[in-house]
Amino acid sequence: MSTSRLSLFFFYAILIILVNPTINAQRDPYVLHECSTTGNVTSNSTFRANLNTLISTLSYNTQIDYGFYNFTAGEGTNKVYATGLCRADLSPTDCRSCVNISAHELLLQKYKRY
Template sequence: MDLFKLTPLHLLYFALLIQTVVCNDPLFHFCSSSNTYTANGPYAKNLNQLLSSLSIKVPPTGFGLGSVGQGLGRVNGLSLCRGDVSSADCKTCVVDATSEIRQLCPYNEEAILWYDNCLLHYSNAEFFGQIDNKNKFYMWNTQNVSDPMSFNQKTRELIHRLSLKAYVSPLKFATGDMKLGEYQKLYGLVQCTRDLSSGACKECLETAISELPSCCDGKQGGRVVGGSCNFRYELYPFVNA
């Protein structure tokens, strides 16, 4: 099965599986089955160079991209850290991701991996500045809310408000909260990869928000996570101050 063409049913199935992961494990990954490279070939050499470069380039600002090589051996990649994590935690995450992705996707010319704190994506194709709608998964809290219709509306309002802030921000990142009652708040986070234009970031987030009913209908928390953008909401604070 080509994991880059998962159906919604597959997504739901895998989302159920990943509820059991521990915090230091990757959230999810996809490996392309269409093209592979040889262990000692030019693509392998260029990939090693790119991943080493990203582990150095990304932590100071939380984002980096690059390309190494020419022709069929050319590899393109980027890494993004969550906008609220420290440089030290960002570095740890990217270093872990560069090691883990090669174990999970050995010899695949395209792969993408998510941790809670970072994303790593490389490919033989040039994908910078393009919205990635093929690599996507859902996660949700297994607990339901008491009034799904009202809660879903509030969730959409919060994520939409944050997306309006994120796509005009240099970091393409925004967090915030909304009061649900006297004693309860809803917390949210949205983010785009910084290779996207403001318009593309807005479009990516709007598409993700439209998937709320499929992802997290009436759930106390949830995420739509893609290769270009993501959002998360919870009934507890989960971002770093």
């Protein structure tokens, strides 16, 4: 009786080990974004135009493949900064995809009221 229980235990343990990487591989690489709660940006402002330029730069820049992004757009008080760092286990394609998703999510979540 104890041998069958032990066999059943090992069967389920191996099954969990084999299924777990499959579940992890299906996760969305996007983790989170963080926005400042101060400030007021209108849709026709210089800052918003710079933000749109910066997001376009992030979305279409395929030359960067080392997992770290640091861009700026504009000048003075209307200057927009973006920094992104991808996990080391992501491919360059997945990293760019995550940065792209984050940039567009920023527009949808933070500035949807403007």
